Amino acid sequence: MPPLRRYPTVDELGARAAALVTRHPAAARLRRVGTSRAGIPLWLLSVGRGSRQVLVVAGPHANEPVGGATVLRLAERALADPWLTAGTDTTWNLLLCLDPDGLRRNERWLTGPYSLGHHYRNFFRPGFLEQPEWLPDGAAAAALPETRALLALQDELRPVLQCSLHGVDVGGGFVELTRDLPGLDRRVAGVAARLGIPRELGAYDALYWPRLGPAVYRIPPPHRGTLAAAITEAAVESTWFHPHRHGTLTAVVEAPMWGVAAVADGSPHPGPAAERRAVSRTLREDTRLLADLTDRIRPHLAAVPDAARLLAPVDDYLLVCPGLADAWDPDTGPSADPLPLLTTAGLTALRLAGRRVVLRTAGLLHQLVSRAGHDPAGALPQLDRLIDARCADYRDGCRARWIPVERQAEYQARVVLAAFALAVRRPRGPSRSGERDWGPGTAVPMHRE
Numbered sequence: 270m271p272p273l274r275r276y277p278t279v280d281e282l283g284a285r286a287a288a289l290v291t292r293h294p295a296a297a298r299l300r301r302v303g304t305s306r307a308g309i310p311l312w313l314l315s316v317g318r319g320s321r322q323v324l325v326v327a328g329p330h331a332n333e334p335v336g337g338a339t340v341l342r343l344a345e346r347a348l349a350d351p352w353l354t355a356g357t358d359t360t361w362n363l364l365l366c367l368d369p370d371g372l373r374r375n376e377r378w379l380t381g382p383y384s385l386g387h388h389y390r391n392f393f394r395p396g397f398l399e400q401p402e403w404l405p406d407g408a409a410a411a412a413l414p415e416t417r418a419l420l421a422l423q424d425e426l427r428p429v430l431q432c433s434l435h436g437v438d439v440g441g442g443f444v445e446l447t448r449d450l451p452g453l454d455r456r457v458a459g460v461a462a463r464l465g466i467p468r469e470l471g472a473y474d475a476l477y478w479p480r481l482g483p484a485v486y487r488i489p490p491p492h493r494g495t496l497a498a499a500i501t502e503a504a505v506e507s508t509w510f511h512p513h514r515h516g517t518l519t520a521v522v523e524a525p526m527w528g529v530a531a532v533a534d535g536s537p538h539p540g541p542a543a544e545r546r547a548v549s550r551t552l553r554e555d556t557r558l559l560a561d562l563t564d565r566i567r568p569h570l571a572a573v574p575d576a577a578r579l580l581a582p583v584d585d586y587l588l589v590c591p592g593l594a595d596a597w598d599p600d601t602g603p604s605a606d607p608l609p610l611l612t613t614a615g616l617t618a619l620r621l622a623g624r625r626v627v628l629r630t631a632g633l634l635h636q637l638v639s640r641a642g643h644d645p646a647g648a649l650p651q652l653d654r655l656i657d658a659r660c661a662d663y664r665d666g667c668r669a670r671w672i673p674v675e676r677q678a679e680y681q682a683r684v685v686l687a688a689f690a691l692a693v694r695r696p697r698g699p700s701r702s703g704e705r706d707w708g709p710g711t712a713v714p715m716h717r718e
Contacts, residue, residue, distance in 0.1 A: 331371020454482025
């Protein structure tokens with residue numbers, strides 16, 4: 270199979286998986302385990318015939334396509350290394366894409382060019398209630414067919430290990446676990462160093478979560494909360510925890526598209542309060558602008574096809590932004606729950622998160638106006654200026670640098686294999702899984718755009 274120089278589309282994922290099965294009919298098989306809301310099959314590629322089950326879920330978020338490339342790579346590794354299958358009595362179950370409808374909507378940027386502006390102007394991520402990993406009303410009330418298919422698969426397989434493959438648009442790599450896996454932090458450090466992937470030592474997603482080691486965090490049990498809390502803290506039941514009744518360990522593996530070296534800087538920041546004020550001030554200003562533009566744009570969208578699906582995440586972001594700005598500001602944040610951000614890494618992650626939510630909102634609004642075919646509200650010039658300014662801050666202020674797709678997938682695949690090796694207690698030793706040699710012990714520098 271040729272190397273992946275770009276992210277695979279929905280159709281390419283299915284075609285490549287089918288080609289693997291054709292070449293290895295005794296070891297691999299492909300079956301449909303569900304259907305998306307738009308009627309796209311949910312394909313499961315299984316390699317091996319062991320009694321121990323591993324489940325790897327790609328594409329849970331529509332805008333995070335690296336998992337598709339990763340599961341194809343994992344399938345090749347499992348076919349090449351007998352220890353991964355027969356040697357450990359294991360079957361690898363690889364869900365090619367949990368949200369193929371959403372991935373289709375990202376195909377305008379999926380195959381390149383990989384620039385920040387092109388990415389955010391064509392970005393799509395559904396509203397929180399349409400993201401299939403979440404169970405806001407519990408598993409029994411799961412509404413999305415994609416969610417129900419995943420829950421059924423978890424209950425059928427009862428996997429010893431579940432890996433959910435996610436992507437960070439700008440930042441670094443990290444792992445979130447539902448329970449400790451001793452030694453994973455050291456393995457992640459080695460993989461990241463060899464491939465030149467920065468580790469997020471103060472990941473925003475895990476802001477208040479326990480740290481199990483550098484760039485490895487423990488996901489707390491779900492709890493009920495407001496919708497805003499669910500969106501920002503994953504404070505809701507999820508498919509990460511659903512299979513724990515079967516003894517499953519879930520690992521959420523995050524791989525960055527654009528890397529920022531400062532997220533791996535654990536040194537004290539010279540001015541944490543000033544940095545927090547600056548991030549909060551910028552987020553408030555941007556949110557006010559975006560809320561005003563949304564109010565001006567909304568009355569002109571009646572004829573825009575599927576406008577509601579683009580507006581849903583916009584409304585989600587505008588709902589949470591004011592609270593985020595207040596929580597991050599040292600002058601307004603709740604004293605009982607101070608931000609645990611003391612390092613350069615953590616404050617860099619906060620800055621990236623503030624820009625991220627603005628860029629996503631602006632990009633979705635840009636698409637809405639562009640699809641309308643006219644701009645009676647005069648919003649496009651303002652949206653273009655905002656997108657250009659925040660992308661420039663990523664590129665020039667944060668030194669964000671593109672990481673080739675092949676390297677993103679290699680990093681994510683190696684972290685999954687490290688988690689599996691620890692879960693089944695594989696001894697250290699030379700790799701037999703066909704890993705590419707990325708160089709003699711030196712980190713590979715991040716590529717420039």
